[in-house]
Amino acid sequence: MCRIFMLAALVLLTPTTFVWSQSGKPPAPKADDDPGYRNQREQSLQRHERFKHDGIPPGYTVRTWAEEMAASQAYDRGYEDGYRDGVLATRREQSSNRRADAQGIAMAKGVEQFRNRDYGGAVRHLMLAAKMDQGDPLSRLHAAHALVALRHYDDAFLLLKRALQLQPALMHLNIDVRDHYADRTEFGRVLAQLDRDAEASSFDPAVWTLLGYYRFYSGDPGGGYRAIRRALELAPKDRWVGKLHEILRVSVPASETVAGAGGKSAEK
Secondary structure (H helix, E strand, C coil): CHHHHHHHHHHHHCCCCCCCCCCCCCCCCCHHHCHHHHHHHHHHHHHHHHHHHHCCCCCCCHHHHHHHHHHHHHHHHHHHHHHHHHHHHHHHHHHHHHHHHHHHHHHHHHHHHHHCCCHHHHHHHHHHHHHHCCCCHHHHHHHHHHHHHCCCHHHHHHHHHHHHHHCHHHHHCCCCHHHHCCCHHHHHHHHHHHHHHHHHCCCCHHHHHHHHHHHHCCCCHHHHHHHHHHHHHHCCCCHHHHHHHHHHHCCCCHHHHCCCCCCHHHHC
16 A cells, blocks of 8 residues: 555656756756767767867858858757657656556556455545546446445535546446446445435435436346436436436336336335
8 A cells, every 4th residue: 555655656646747957957968969960069079179170161151161060050949849758658658657557556456446345545546547547437437336335425425426427338238337347245235225225215316316227237137227317307407417327228128218117216
């Protein structure tokens, strides 16, 4: 765990810009970094020195010698600019790699804790992984599952919604939430508690949405659809709930989609 938080601290505290010196610029390239540049630079300096002492070399006019010097100076400036850009790109890549490594460690630890029923620890690590990668849906999905187990339904709803907004294709896949838990018995316990809480919170669209998601993606499409229909009745302007409702609606027989049909959940 210490390694995870050390990596996380390193990543989160890494500045997005780099302070090279008091001038704010990366160091100029060293002559030994590139033999070709070293030779070019030495030749340029030699020509400048000769011009100072001997005037224009043989074979040059004032114009052609000025053009030669301008080209040499442009080469130097271009090389130094390219060097700085290369250093910046390298350091950005190193920072990105450190961030990815730390995010992967936090994600793996969170999933491990989840399967060991340490839901509080799982939430902390999975939320850390989500913070490190703002575009990762899976860390948010797993965190939502852990929050459901802890009955933090509003937080779970927001994370689940964000995860499926980031990757809408997940709603079309054959996800089985039961596989995320340590065993089916533990999943059954969490689902039973969620079911009781939905019945007790008949006007809470977040709880009904979670119940619809849990039932539909655990082998109970009919129960899932009835719960998500109830959620849409409670939050008709929530476009995401509406989208999830449409996916579930076309996944069950038409007879089950008739208003009021089938089950206790539809009657609430």
